[in-house]
Amino acid sequence: MKRTNTSAWLMAAATLLPLAAQAATVQVTVLGRDGKPLADAVVVIEPASGAKPAEPTPVSAVISQQKMQFVPATSVLPVGSRVTFTNLDTWEHHVRGVPAGLASLNPGTQPGFELRLDGRAEGKSPASAEVTLDKAGAVQLGCHLHGSMRGFIFVADSPWTVVTDANGTATMQGLPEGAAKVRVVHADQLLEVTPVAVNITPVTALSLPTQVQPRRRRP
Structure with a gap:
């Protein structure tokens, strides 16, 4: 009986060890043109094997x-997520959402969305x-009325998509x-850049x- 239990345990361990060996942790630090840490950059990792986990x-x-x-200013949200836009200012805003970068030039690209949100009135819930x-x-994201207003959403179909922090x-x-x-x-990237090839080890820092x-x- 003991031999049977031991054999079963060894078979289970042999099955789990390759999976454990593949569970790598990757830390990516993104730098701006000035060499300083770049916050609000979206990092996407795509294994060359084509391996892809379930959509988040x-x-x-x-x-x-x-x-x-x-x-x-920047959000990473899974496909299918619902976003509520709320105007907390006392003046009217629009919300314009269009494909970012070169995708906006693709004739087959969906047109995006437009919303109008009234300014917040005293004693009432915001629009x-x-x-x-x-x-x-x-x-x-933008606003027709205020050209300086810009935001960014990256809609992700993989959990291996993360926005950089303040560091x-x-x-x-x-x-x-x-x-x-x-x-x-x-969001402030003028042109799409070529992905960087890397080799992922159990603990990788880039x-x-x-x-x-x-x-x-x-401010």
Whole structure:
């Protein structure tokens, strides 16, 4: 009986060990054109093997318009997520969402969305409207009335898509080891850049320079 249990355990361990060996952790630090850490950059890792986990579960999120800004300025949300746009300012805003970058020049690209949100009146709830993000890709946000207002949503179909923090760092776990490509997308990026080829080991730390010069935002 003991031999049978031992054999079963060894078979289970042999099955699990290759899976455990593939569960890599990757930390990517993105740098701007000035060499400083670049916050709000979206990092996408695509294994060369084509391995892809299940799509992340859609969520409900809120993006506010406050003090002439979109808050948060950059969001990474799974495909199918619902976003509520809310105007906290006392004046009217629009929300214009269009495909970002070169995708906007593709004749087959969906036109995006447009919303109108009245200014907040004293004693009343702020105006809001909801949009469902049903297609993966980058979306640039703007306002027809205030050209300086810009926001960014990256609609992701993989959990290996993370936005960098204030230190320019994005951390991902559970990636397969081996060859992969790392892509960086930023709201202030003028042109799409070629993905960087990397080799993922159990613990991988990368530093990626870019030519992105982030705009100064309102305080």
